[in-house]
Amino acid sequence: MTKVIIIGSGNVAQHLIVAFQNSQNSGTEIELIQVFSRQKESVSHLLDLDKITDDFDTLLEADLYIIAVSDDAIADVSSQLPFKNRLVVHTSGSIPLDSLNENNRKGVFYPLQTFTKNKDVDFRIIPICLESENATDFQLLDKVAKTISDKVFAINSEQRKALHVAAVFVNNFVNHLYQIGQEICQEHQVPFEILKPLISETAQKVMILSPEDAQTGPAERNDTNTIEAHEAFLSNENHATIYKTLTQSIQHNGKKL
Structure with a gap:
């Protein structure tokens, strides 16, 4: 089972939470095991409270950590993660791969769509653009992305x-x-x-x-x-x-x- 953690509680984070939970209900091998949110109540309507944390030190061990926060907070959030050599990605369309902290392996998991809270979207038709530093990590990102979308692309930072x-x-x-x-x-x-x-x-x-x-x-x-x-x-x-x-x-x- 591939374990995923989402860090963030905004529009993108909430839609990803729903997409991964729908995927789990369909029997995929991807499991959303935890969500980090500074305000637990902002995502408590989407998943059980015992899966939500507001403390970086209590983050569980996972195969993939998806930082879904505002662009200007990505670098700071990635620097606060209390572990090393794990796969950490962001969801931004404009922030370079190297904005992520060097402590962990880096990647991008960018769903190209406009998101609004409380407005449902069909994630299966949303393009997800992927980037990573090595082929093994890309294979993992590709596997995860294809559980929620039928349109997955390898896209470098300039593209x-x-x-x-x-x-x-x-x-x-x-x-x-x-x-x-x-x-x-x-x-x-x-x-x-x-x-x-x-x-x-x-x-x-x-x-x-x-x-x-x-x-x-x-x-x-x-x-x-x-x-x-x-x-x-x-x-x-x-x-x-x-x-x-x-x-x-x-x-x-x-x-x-």
């Missing part, structure tokens, strides 16, 4: 950084554009609900087409009259600036503006 930046564009930035769209609707007393089928169709298209092939709209058509009318219509200077920048980027198709 992971590229993925994380790309994810900001397709997730965080796109969501911010949704917010701008909602603000424009609210300003003119139009229900944002009307745009939701368009949002859904746009997301579905890139599942079967490349983003370049899926691109439509006035910038793609070089419809100057419509573009100028839109820019004149936007009273919010920030909205107008973003509109102009994105229009120019589409028209240049990724070339330098």
Whole structure:
């Protein structure tokens, strides 16, 4: 039986706890034996209290320790672990492998998804990006990852950084554009609900087409009259600036503006 411990209690940690427990219920050889949380009550709804600790010195011996904390806390947490030469990984998309303390063997177990507390996700379709210092540790990470996901990838630190930046564009930035769209609707007393089928169709298209092939709209058509009318219509200077920048980027198709 491969024993796993999760260190952390935030969004990623909680979703991993659920995923591993679901995996255990399916009869896999992976067992989540303990969770470290500074506030036990934050994860007490997910597992028994006797599996939760708030003291690093009481961490059990395991095959894999997954640090699922904020990026700026990873180095500090890894330095507080009271043991040596065990496999310790973090779940960050942007933090290098070598940010982990030298006392233990290092790795990365990065689930590429946006997580929200209390919102269920299907972990089987979430890509998990793995990195380790040696082949033996990678085999263990691969085994563990495949018990909760059908999409497991070997990704080095530089590739992971590229993925994380790309994810900001397709997730965080796109969501911010949704917010701008909602603000424009609210300003003119139009229900944002009307745009939701368009949002859904746009997301579905890139599942079967490349983003370049899926691109439509006035910038793609070089419809100057419509573009100028839109820019004149936007009273919010920030909205107008973003509109102009994105229009120019589409028209240049990724070339330098």
